[in-house]
Amino acid sequence: MEKSGKAVHSEDIRIFYKNRGILDELKIGGELNLSTEIQIFDNGPIHVKGDFDLKDGQGKSFPKKEEAYLCRCNLSSNKPFCDGQHEGNLSHCARVENA
Template structure:
């Protein structure tokens, strides 16, 4: 079954929305309310902000229900959502275990405290760690499965 996909363009960039992926976090409309307006049709007003502002907001979508591609005018160029390229930083999810991030990264805690982490760090995915957000191996004790 083909997933639903809607596209909205300002002539320079096309916003791609896949409603089946959306978790309704509100990040899009809270960050750029002149573009993303749930409850209206069409709900994406692609001319409501600059192309750069739209791209920056789309990149904050936690579910990746929003993506974009640049309109080139070249009919032979393949169109589709922009994909990240290898940047030297890496995120790896371990089966039945933690998520590893290779830094350097800045970790911002729920209290706003900022900490720069170099090399690699392992984040808990099972919820049982006593050292959240970091993994302490508790996933093994509770037999965490994906």
């Protein structure tokens, strides 16, 4: 794995997360899971899954989760998280344009 032009070794990653007390949360089948997947659901929220740090406008981190559903409709009473208020109120399907 490489980050910012420097090689990053799995043992360095293991030590980094172990020192922060979250190493066990990142293990899947004994292996570290350091990837993040973001999907925009049709007419719904943004789904974020994997290794991520969600911060508020002041830079404070929300509690660490394995996945989150983020509001796109601005109707949720639990922002930035989705609470299902978009049902029937959001009409948008994000699509990748062919390059």
